[in-house]
Amino acid sequence: MIQQLLPKLVLTDIDGVWTDAGMYYDQTGNEWKKFNTSDSAGVLFCKHLSIPVGIITGEDTAIVARRAEKLNIDFLHQGIQDKLKTANELCARLGISLADVAYIGDDLGDVPLLKAVGFSAAPANAQEYIRNMVHFSTQKSGGEGAFREFVEEILHRAGALNSVLTHYQIG
Amino acid sequence: MIQQLLPKLVLTDIDGVWTDAGMYYDQTGNEWKKFNTSDSAGVLFCKHLSIPVGIITGEDTAIVARRAEKLNIDFLHQGIQDKLKTANELCARLGISLADVAYIGDDLGDVPLLKAVGFSAAPANAQEYIRNMVHFSTQKSGGEGAFREFVEEILHRAGALNSVLTHYQIG
Amino acid sequence: MIQQLLPKLVLTDIDGVWTDAGMYYDQTGNEWKKFNTSDSAGVLFCKHLSIPVGIITGEDTAIVARRAEKLNIDFLHQGIQDKLKTANELCARLGISLADVAYIGDDLGDVPLLKAVGFSAAPANAQEYIRNMVHFSTQKSGGEGAFREFVEEILHRAGALNSVLTHYQIG
Amino acid sequence: MIQQLLPKLVLTDIDGVWTDAGMYYDQTGNEWKKFNTSDSAGVLFCKHLSIPVGIITGEDTAIVARRAEKLNIDFLHQGIQDKLKTANELCARLGISLADVAYIGDDLGDVPLLKAVGFSAAPANAQEYIRNMVHFSTQKSGGEGAFREFVEEILHRAGALNSVLTHYQIG
Numbered sequence: 001m002i003q004q005l006l007p008k009l010v011l012t013d014i015d016g017v018w019t020d021a022g023m024y025y026d027q028t029g030n031e032w033k034k035f036n037t038s039d040s041a042g043v044l045f046c047k048h049l050s051i052p053v054g055i056i057t058g059e060d061t062a063i064v065a066r067r068a069e070k071l072n073i074d075f076l077h078q079g080i081q082d083k084l085k086t087a088n089e090l091c092a093r094l095g096i097s098l099a100d101v102a103y104i105g106d107d108l109g110d111v112p113l114l115k116a117v118g119f120s121a122a123p124a125n126a127q128e129y130i131r132n133m134v135h136f137s138t139q140k141s142g143g144e145g146a147f148r149e150f151v152e153e154i155l156h157r158a159g160a161l162n163s164v165l166t167h168y169q170i171g
Numbered sequence: 172m173i174q175q176l177l178p179k180l181v182l183t184d185i186d187g188v189w190t191d192a193g194m195y196y197d198q199t200g201n202e203w204k205k206f207n208t209s210d211s212a213g214v215l216f217c218k219h220l221s222i223p224v225g226i227i228t229g230e231d232t233a234i235v236a237r238r239a240e241k242l243n244i245d246f247l248h249q250g251i252q253d254k255l256k257t258a259n260e261l262c263a264r265l266g267i268s269l270a271d272v273a274y275i276g277d278d279l280g281d282v283p284l285l286k287a288v289g290f291s292a293a294p295a296n297a298q299e300y301i302r303n304m305v306h307f308s309t310q311k312s313g314g315e316g317a318f319r320e321f322v323e324e325i326l327h328r329a330g331a332l333n334s335v336l337t338h339y340q341i342g
Numbered sequence: 343m344i345q346q347l348l349p350k351l352v353l354t355d356i357d358g359v360w361t362d363a364g365m366y367y368d369q370t371g372n373e374w375k376k377f378n379t380s381d382s383a384g385v386l387f388c389k390h391l392s393i394p395v396g397i398i399t400g401e402d403t404a405i406v407a408r409r410a411e412k413l414n415i416d417f418l419h420q421g422i423q424d425k426l427k428t429a430n431e432l433c434a435r436l437g438i439s440l441a442d443v444a445y446i447g448d449d450l451g452d453v454p455l456l457k458a459v460g461f462s463a464a465p466a467n468a469q470e471y472i473r474n475m476v477h478f479s480t481q482k483s484g485g486e487g488a489f490r491e492f493v494e495e496i497l498h499r500a501g502a503l504n505s506v507l508t509h510y511q512i513g
Numbered sequence: 514m515i516q517q518l519l520p521k522l523v524l525t526d527i528d529g530v531w532t533d534a535g536m537y538y539d540q541t542g543n544e545w546k547k548f549n550t551s552d553s554a555g556v557l558f559c560k561h562l563s564i565p566v567g568i569i570t571g572e573d574t575a576i577v578a579r580r581a582e583k584l585n586i587d588f589l590h591q592g593i594q595d596k597l598k599t600a601n602e603l604c605a606r607l608g609i610s611l612a613d614v615a616y617i618g619d620d621l622g623d624v625p626l627l628k629a630v631g632f633s634a635a636p637a638n639a640q641e642y643i644r645n646m647v648h649f650s651t652q653k654s655g656g657e658g659a660f661r662e663f664v665e666e667i668l669h670r671a672g673a674l675n676s677v678l679t680h681y682q683i684g
Contacts, residue, residue: 015208016208016209020207021207021208021209021316022205022206022207022208022314023205023206023207023208023238024195024203024204024205024206024537025203025204025206025234025237025238026201026202026203026234027201027202027232027233027234028201028233029233029237030539030540030541031539031540032203032537032538032539032545033537033538034535034536034537035535035536035537035538036533036534036535036536037528037529037534037535037536037620038529038534038620038638038640041620041621044621061540062540062541062542063538063539063540066538066542067536067538107208107209107212108212108215108339108341111339111340111341112340115340125209125315127209129336129341129342130341133341143535144638145534165642168621168624169624169625169628170621170624170642170643170646171642186379187379187380191378192378192379192380192487193376193377193378193379193485194376194377194378194379194409195366195374195375195376195377196374196375196377196405196408196409197372197373197374197405198372198373198403198404198405199372199404200404200408203374278379278380278383279383279386279510279512282510282511282512283511286511296380296486296487298380300507300512300513301512304512357550358550358551362549363549363550363551363658364547364548364549364550364656365547365548365549365550365580366537366545366546366547366548367545367546367548367576367579367580368543368544368545368576369543369544369574369575369576370543370575371575371579374545449550449551449554450554450557450681450683453681453682453683454682457682467551467657469551471678471683471684472683475683
């Protein structure tokens with residue numbers, strides 16, 4: 001495989017990517033999401049390579065704010081209807097282009113951004129018509145470590161995965 | 172396949188259809204349901220085609236009321252023992268007949284309504300004897316996007332799916 | 343298949359049978375179990391045939407008490423270490439013998455009772471050495487409707503399932 | 514198979530081993546983990562053979578403290594960044610060596626300890642590069658009873674499983 005360059009920014013959707021799309025509601029108006037600690041290694045690997053990580057999600061919850069803080073996410077954009085616009089503004093701020101961006105999303109609201117970035121991905125649980133339009137479909141579903149698989153694929157395609165794993169005494 | 176007409180009303184059960192039938196109880200009397208954000212596209216597609224969407228469920232919780240409000244559901248009927256009666260009243264109010272209705276349900280309480288509507292469906296996790304009596308069994312189980320699959324099937328059979336997806340820049 | 347008699351009492355374990363053995367803990371000492379509304383039809387079928395249903399569980403929670411009340415369970419025994427003793431006492435009270443009892447359980451604490459009853463069952467997720475000692479292993483795992491499958495099997499073996507389903511306009 | 518000696522200490526990670534790596538967050542800052550009651554038999558079997566059981570985890574929650582108390586875990590070490598150091602200190606205290614220890618872990622933070630113990634294991638859901646470095650990969654995933662399978666494998670390899678099961682009237 002011809003090596004790809006590492007992206008200069010990794011962006012991700014949340015519901016259906018970091019979760020299995022489950023929206024837990026209770027009787028009092030409280031709400032839950034189920035993240036997967038395995039995905040935290042994906043963030044860690046990006047940080048190890050000095051690639052900033054950003055979240056762009058349509059929902060707006062304290063749940064995601066807390067998760068982003070726990071994992072030291074660089075950019076958090078919630079309540080976003082036009083994800084492509086937000087990504088464009090972020091690129092302008094960083095002095096990069098969308099071709100330098102890798103993005104993983106799973107549904108309708110992600111389509112314009114998935115079409116615009118340099119490397120696009122969708123989790124296994126996304127609709128077939130979403131998976132058909134991206135560069136890479138993960139084998140794992142959202143909430144099962146799809147984000148980590150996405151990051152490892154990026155590193156693998158850039159020939160950087162083994163050295164990162166070696167840093168963690170693996171291989 | 173011979174094209175079907177679009178229904179004039181889409182009705183849906185909740186537990187076992189919008190959820191995997193899971194009833195989460197805690198020590199204090201609070202209760203949870205786990206919805207799937209993927210199903211929200213099913214509602215969106217109906218709205219795009221001006222087909223009203225209604226919920227008819229035997230349970231009566233603030234959980235479902237909140238989910239219905241979030242997704243702008245047109246008709247919400249909770250605590251219903253006789254779903255066929257409720258659907259009949261709704262049809263009378265809208266000046267349509269049950270033949271114009273599509274309904275998805277998964278269990279005993281859904282049987283009379285499933286038998287009466289123009290297009291009936293059940294999710295993959297329903298008992299075999301329920302799935303055997305409906306026009307369409309979804310491949311997805313309840314809580315995995317079965318409602319969205321039901322709506323996409325309706326649109327597909329009416330030849331309307333591709334134009335809806337094109338609206339979202341897909342295909 | 344030679345028809346079996348209907349049992350005079352149906353007993354069931356909870357964790358791993360009515361649930362997938364999941365114990366949800368939070369930071370405050372609260373606790374959750376995830377039931378499956380599909381199992382409620384199992385209780386309904388027993389009631390339709392005037393077979394009382396009892397729960398015998400080692401845990402002692404308000405969670406199970408509330409679920410038992412919701413489903414109108416006839417006998418609720420929580421915090422039980424010796425399930426065989428409890429079942430014997432219940433049989434004495436009802437003037438029946440353990441040979442008249444059907445029981446489903448999934449683990450170590452269920453073994454003595456599983457060995458003693460007239461019809462024993464374990465869900466698909468039980469250890470192989472538990473499933474090897476029972477009359478019937480359900481295809482469904484605990485929390486996926488294993489209790490309902492257990493009840494339907496009992497009715498099927500007694501030639502009573504079709505008439506019950508017919509009551510619900512099925513078949 | 515040549516019999517192995519029983520370990521003198523069984524250590525375990527939590528997230529991804531006793532759970533499916535799911536991190537449930539709500540809107541208020543509360544947090545959940547989902548344990549599996551099936552794993553409690555693994556602890557019971559160790560206690561039956563007088564093998565102490567210890568938890569070493571990077572997270573630090575009241576959730577795990579409560580689970581450890583419920584199951585009478587002998588050693589609880591939370592918020593640990595260097596698991597190998599903690600295990601070494603524990604061994605020194607007990608007058609044993611790491612060769613006498615069995616450990617199950619699933620991810621990056623577990624690697625140094627997995628490499629150092631006498632018997633190492635990882636659950637089915639661990640990354641392939643983790644499973645490739647351990648003595649034993651469980652067939653079950655974390656949260657599905659992987660810890661119990663790990664303990665039963667240890668007992669099986671030492672020829673002690675059947676006598677333990679016989680104690681519970683199995684086999």
